[in-house]
Amino acid sequence: MLERCIGERRLRQIQRGVQNMKLTFLCLLLTLLVLRGTIGAGKYGTPQQDFIELRQRFISHPHRALAEQNQPEPKPKKSDKDDEPPLRSLNDPYSLGPKISDWDSQRADWIRRHPERPNFLTKTKPRVLLVTGSSPKPCENPVGDHYLLKSIKNKIDYCRVHNIEIFYNMALLDAEMAGFWAKLPLIRALLLAHPEVEFLWWMDSDAMFTDMAFELPWERYAPYNLVMHGWDEMVYKDKNWIGLNTGSFLLRNCQWSLDLLDAWAPMGPKGPVRTEAGKILTKTLKDRPVFEADDQSAMVYLLVTQKEKWANKVYLESAYYLHGYWGILVDRYEEMIENYHPGLGDHRWPLVTHFVGCKPCGKFGDYPVERCLKQMDRAFNFGDNQILQMYGFTHKSLASRRVRRVRNETSNPLEVKDELGLLHPDFKAVQHHAS
Amino acid sequence: MLERCIGERRLRQIQRGVQNMKLTFLCLLLTLLVLRGTIGAGKYGTPQQDFIELRQRFISHPHRALAEQNQPEPKPKKSDKDDEPPLRSLNDPYSLGPKISDWDSQRADWIRRHPERPNFLTKTKPRVLLVTGSSPKPCENPVGDHYLLKSIKNKIDYCRVHNIEIFYNMALLDAEMAGFWAKLPLIRALLLAHPEVEFLWWMDSDAMFTDMAFELPWERYAPYNLVMHGWDEMVYKDKNWIGLNTGSFLLRNCQWSLDLLDAWAPMGPKGPVRTEAGKILTKTLKDRPVFEADDQSAMVYLLVTQKEKWANKVYLESAYYLHGYWGILVDRYEEMIENYHPGLGDHRWPLVTHFVGCKPCGKFGDYPVERCLKQMDRAFNFGDNQILQMYGFTHKSLASRRVRRVRNETSNPLEVKDELGLLHPDFKAVQHHAS
Numbered sequence: 001m002l003e004r005c006i007g008e009r010r011l012r013q014i015q016r017g018v019q020n021m022k023l024t025f026l027c028l029l030l031t032l033l034v035l036r037g038t039i040g041a042g043k044y045g046t047p048q049q050d051f052i053e054l055r056q057r058f059i060s061h062p063h064r065a066l067a068e069q070n071q072p073e074p075k076p077k078k079s080d081k082d083d084e085p086p087l088r089s090l091n092d093p094y095s096l097g098p099k100i101s102d103w104d105s106q107r108a109d110w111i112r113r114h115p116e117r118p119n120f121l122t123k124t125k126p127r128v129l130l131v132t133g134s135s136p137k138p139c140e141n142p143v144g145d146h147y148l149l150k151s152i153k154n155k156i157d158y159c160r161v162h163n164i165e166i167f168y169n170m171a172l173l174d175a176e177m178a179g180f181w182a183k184l185p186l187i188r189a190l191l192l193a194h195p196e197v198e199f200l201w202w203m204d205s206d207a208m209f210t211d212m213a214f215e216l217p218w219e220r221y222a223p224y225n226l227v228m229h230g231w232d233e234m235v236y237k238d239k240n241w242i243g244l245n246t247g248s249f250l251l252r253n254c255q256w257s258l259d260l261l262d263a264w265a266p267m268g269p270k271g272p273v274r275t276e277a278g279k280i281l282t283k284t285l286k287d288r289p290v291f292e293a294d295d296q297s298a299m300v301y302l303l304v305t306q307k308e309k310w311a312n313k314v315y316l317e318s319a320y321y322l323h324g325y326w327g328i329l330v331d332r333y334e335e336m337i338e339n340y341h342p343g344l345g346d347h348r349w350p351l352v353t354h355f356v357g358c359k360p361c362g363k364f365g366d367y368p369v370e371r372c373l374k375q376m377d378r379a380f381n382f383g384d385n386q387i388l389q390m391y392g393f394t395h396k397s398l399a400s401r402r403v404r405r406v407r408n409e410t411s412n413p414l415e416v417k418d419e420l421g422l423l424h425p426d427f428k429a430v431q432h433h434a435s
Numbered sequence: 436m437l438e439r440c441i442g443e444r445r446l447r448q449i450q451r452g453v454q455n456m457k458l459t460f461l462c463l464l465l466t467l468l469v470l471r472g473t474i475g476a477g478k479y480g481t482p483q484q485d486f487i488e489l490r491q492r493f494i495s496h497p498h499r500a501l502a503e504q505n506q507p508e509p510k511p512k513k514s515d516k517d518d519e520p521p522l523r524s525l526n527d528p529y530s531l532g533p534k535i536s537d538w539d540s541q542r543a544d545w546i547r548r549h550p551e552r553p554n555f556l557t558k559t560k561p562r563v564l565l566v567t568g569s570s571p572k573p574c575e576n577p578v579g580d581h582y583l584l585k586s587i588k589n590k591i592d593y594c595r596v597h598n599i600e601i602f603y604n605m606a607l608l609d610a611e612m613a614g615f616w617a618k619l620p621l622i623r624a625l626l627l628a629h630p631e632v633e634f635l636w637w638m639d640s641d642a643m644f645t646d647m648a649f650e651l652p653w654e655r656y657a658p659y660n661l662v663m664h665g666w667d668e669m670v671y672k673d674k675n676w677i678g679l680n681t682g683s684f685l686l687r688n689c690q691w692s693l694d695l696l697d698a699w700a701p702m703g704p705k706g707p708v709r710t711e712a713g714k715i716l717t718k719t720l721k722d723r724p725v726f727e728a729d730d731q732s733a734m735v736y737l738l739v740t741q742k743e744k745w746a747n748k749v750y751l752e753s754a755y756y757l758h759g760y761w762g763i764l765v766d767r768y769e770e771m772i773e774n775y776h777p778g779l780g781d782h783r784w785p786l787v788t789h790f791v792g793c794k795p796c797g798k799f800g801d802y803p804v805e806r807c808l809k810q811m812d813r814a815f816n817f818g819d820n821q822i823l824q825m826y827g828f829t830h831k832s833l834a835s836r837r838v839r840r841v842r843n844e845t846s847n848p849l850e851v852k853d854e855l856g857l858l859h860p861d862f863k864a865v866q867h868h869a870s
Contacts, residue, residue, distance in 0.1 A: 171838045173826075402607070413627035
């Protein structure tokens with residue numbers, strides 16, 4: 001009879017087992033759904049690394065690559081469902097808003113009428129609005145919100161030092177354009193509302209500034225309207241979907257940019273449009289797995305198929321890390337500290353470390369979450385040390401939240417010079433570091 | 436025999452029961468520890484409300500008041516222990532740093548030498564640095580980080596519109612001054628590092644801007660060095676520990692402020708100093724429960740005991756909510772929307788809604804966490820609507836994360852005037868709203 005009791009316990013265990021299996025299956029399904037987004041976002045560093053990375057991912061996880069094939073649309077939660085727009089049909093073209101064709105003159109008039117808000121802060125330094133954001137909902141993985149907090153603190157620091165304003169978005173302006181397309185309606189709204197802004201700098205929430213001293217080479221971009229990290233050859237010749245990255249880019253506030261957004265957006269709407277567009281992108285672009293259309297592939301596609309229309313105003317930057325793939329950077333921070341100094345922005349001291357595929361806010365990324373979080377802490381502290389040194393502190397180690405003094409205090413604090421000249425940034429000084 | 440099985444199950448249930456009771460007890464203990472901090476921070480709204488609030492708390496929870504009596508110091512976690520400084524003895528006076536006595540002239544020299552970074556942006560508008568922050572650790576209550584994120588997004592919005600820079604602190608600069616005293620070393624470091632800053636605006640992480648249009652009446656503060664929400668009578672006559680609030684205050688960057696910090700700090704060091712000082716504060720101040728010294732009580736004590744030395748440079752503001760106790764505000768948002776408009780800053784449309792005692796980041800506050808989070812969402816959305824209207828959107832309700840259009844889009848976006856004139860703030864316009 002004791003057996004019966006044990007039997008009962010076993011039964012309960014089995015029942016629990018079944019529950020867990022159900023859960024596990026659900027998790028797997030979610031992983032795949034999430035993965036599509038992740039791979040879609042596909043943000044990488046140098047070409048070499050990218051291919052290694054890509055190969056690794058698809059060789060080591062063939063089931064994932066396979067799982068890309070035909071995923072069902074994720075079902076909206078009941079609470080959301082009421083608000084979900086009907087899925088747009090293929091013959092119903094999407095538009096970001098009413099056509100605007102004279103923006104340059106509208107904006108020029110406004111700027112003339114508002115001398116108090118010039119679009120250039122100095123002869124060469126434009127007024128820049130850094131735009132980033134995250135979901136209005138708490139993260140699925142609760143610790144994710146803490147890393148979103150660290151990420152915006154990091155951006156606040158860089159932007160304070162470099163005199164850049166920040167817009168942090170937590171609203172989904174167009175439900176159709178959810179996911180990696182949400183930035184398009186947002187960017188358009190901000191460009192039109194802020195004629196005083198010359199350049200809008202989009203940065204993903206999973207990217208952190210790791211060089212607080214590097215000032216962007218604004219003069220270089222004077223002839224261009226769109227600046228992304230990437231390589232001409234990989235985009236125009238190879239048509240590679242990771243030949244550029246849309247996780248951190250500059251967009252000038254002008255008619256050309258509104259036209260670009262109009263040309264960029266049509267693949268975005270959720271449902272058949274995004275799905276069918278995905279097939280075209282995969283067919284056209286090199287190494288792109290099968291999944292719904294993403295903003296990055298769509299940008300590559302646009303540049304490849306309408307090169308003559310756009311390319312002359314697009315600058316693909318690879319001289320420094322406007323976006324830097326974390327996988328090739330985070331293990332080298334100690335070496336960088338050993339050999340170099342902030343202000344270089346490139347492989348010696350990357351401006352941006354971008355945690356592509358980590359999805360600390362989602363429940364599942366491509367990498368073990370522990371590795372991601374550990375490395376995000378290191379990146380944050382690496383950047384934060386450049387802020388803390390202004391006040392005479394540093395992290396006890398790149399792994400430690402705790403800080404220690406690096407300078408004795410003085411009764412003549414203004415005679416202290418911070419090594420990086422970030423304390424009272426005059427941009428020549430910063431430029432000097434940057435060159 | 437079946438009974439035996441049930442008996443076994445019962446046994447397991449009882450065992451579980453015991454576990455839960457242990458847990459419950461641990462929780463209670465923690466609650467009390469946390470509560471000390473909460474009450475210590477003691478941040479409230481209008482006097483009437485404060486007393487009601489206070490009475491409620493101590494009448495409805497006598498055990499809490501009781502529990503204040505002699506609490507052991509919370510034991511640091513093993514990992515932290517190594518870094519913990521030895522507890523300071525009573526006859527070892529604490530200092531924030533080397534004495535500085537000529538700061539005004541040092542700073543004046545610097546400002547003369549740096550015309551590019553004036554300490555006044557207009558004749559009357561000072562350069563202001565808003566300082567806030569949160570623990571370097573993730574919140575004990577995971578959802579707390581999401582509300583810290585919303586809270587800094589809210590501050591970024593107000594500060595962008597009002598041309599105020601932000602410093603978000605996540606480092607504990609002096610382990611001795613942990614808790615509500617941590618702001619003192621931070622504030623001193625920032626004043627000394629940023630001579631260009633005229634006013635430092637401290638704001639707690641649990642305070643949110645709910646009036647995005649209200650510009651502070653800077654002219655009013657020209658003769659003063661410290662501005663807090665409070666009432667002269669409650670402080671100087673009643674010696675009431677909640678006669679003012681240190682959750683949101685302005686401090687001028689000058690010698691007087693450094694001297695004030697030096698006079699304010701000595702009750703701060705963890706251990707016997709903070710404990711003994713707490714007894715003095717409770718003995719001296721009205722209605723203060725027995726618990727270790729907190730920065731707010733210490734400020735009241737300083738003003739009461741050294742009135743002649745400090746009072747003439749301290750302005751206690753009660754004409755608008757530089758700090759506003761959430762309990763008396765959050766249920767009136769709909770009424771405010773009905774009858775008033777942003778830019779008033781007072782009971783009609785509070786500048787700041789401060790979630791005193793909610794501790795969304797800690798595991799236990801004084802209020803049911805659900806009520807706190809629900810109301811923090813409402814406060815965030817109430818403020819966020821004033822930002823979203825600039826772009827033609829609003830939250831579907833004060834309870835909803837989702838947004839909807841409030842304006843049709845136009846092809847002449849610059850002809851749209853946003854009601855609040857926040858879009859291209861010229862401070863006269865904002866002032867107009869504020870008056």
